[in-house]
Amino acid sequence: MNGRTRIGLGLLLAMTSPGLADDQELKIGIAASLTGAYAPYVEVEGARCLADKLNVAGVGPKVTIMAEDTRSEPQLSVTIAQKFLDQGAQVVTGIPFPDSLIPIAQIAEPYGATVFSAPNTQVEMQVAGFENFIAGAVPDPVNAASSAEAAYKKGLRTAVLLKSADAGSWSDMLPEWFGQSFEHWGGKVIGRLNHSIGTNDWSPQIAQIRAMSPQPDAIMISSVLPDIGILIRQLKANGYEGWVIGSDGFDDPSLEGTVVDSGTLERVMFATHGPTGTGGPIDEFLADCKARGFAVQGIFDALGADMVLEAHSAAVRAGSVDPAAIRKALRAEGGNPGVTAKVISYAENGSAPVKTVPVIGFQDGKRILIQDTIPDFVPEWK
Structure with missing residues (x-):
């Protein structure tokens, strides 16, 4: 689990999932800080790039990324997340701080949806113990x-x-x-x-x-x-x-x-969260995304790609786009492929990843x- 590698699309191609119909869709809603104080740390373009790669590969469910600007305002983040939940998103996220994520986790619970915050590191979310919350970064x-x-x-x-x-x-x-x-x-x-x-x-x-x-x-x-x-x-x-x-x-x-x-x-x-600017695999991923027309900036885009790849892999593994089934597969032994690490595991901590x-x-x-x-x-x- 400690190495870095190119994105494991080959691994996904080798996976079979008879339970997934061709028309099933994985919707990921990102209430994102496209403008405002937290704009340099947004994950949207990396998520879009990885979704595009998966959709071109044609393995598993189609991935749809829904994103709207929160202007770095927590309450607006919650409002947008509610909109995405009403549109059927199985995975939603918002500004990666508790004043946004705690209310989003609360409103997502009746939908069964997972709140997967790619850049979240704050321990408040871990201490609160939301069953439907997963962080993309170490605490x-x-x-x-x-x-x-x-x-x-x-x-x-x-x-x-x-x-x-x-x-x-x-x-x-x-x-x-x-x-x-x-x-x-x-x-x-x-x-x-x-x-x-x-x-x-x-x-x-x-x-x-x-x-x-x-x-x-x-x-x-x-x-x-x-x-x-x-x-x-x-x-x-x-x-x-x-x-x-x-x-x-x-x-x-x-x-x-x-x-x-x-x-x-x-x-x-x-x-x-991963070495960028050092010529490694994450830089290769970002360079490929730029060549494909995505305005990626750095490590936070790689974390956004982690969110998409892990959620998609979990859906393939579960044979379902049901949000509870995806979350269970995210936490299964052995973990799922990532961009910032070969495999990212939640089996040990439930909501916080284990990685270097x-x-x-x-x-x-x-x-x-x-x-x-x-x-x-x-x-x-x-």
């Missing part, structure tokens, strides 16, 4: 543990955590889980500072960091572009020479352009893979 404590392990192995020993309540546990608790993991290995958290998403002037936080003696080896933040790119630039301009460590919010191709200086990037690392967590760094302005493992230590979070 935030696992992401944080991976970057902490990599940081300690790099020789970093002190860290400051930048925290925000604006995006729930992803921006508030993920840095804390990093700190717990970092201290497990022998590092030390020497400060905690608050920020708001949408910050473009980091001078108050930078002033507090500059006042620390000695300076921290690392600053850890879980936030979005362009905020983090601006932070990295302003830290460098104010003489900070340590590392900036992040989460999947860093995994946006615009990061390099926002930071500009390739030398500054060499002290940046982040944990994410890549940590990405930079060399000569290009992305490099620092490590790609399941972390040895993950802090308690349930």
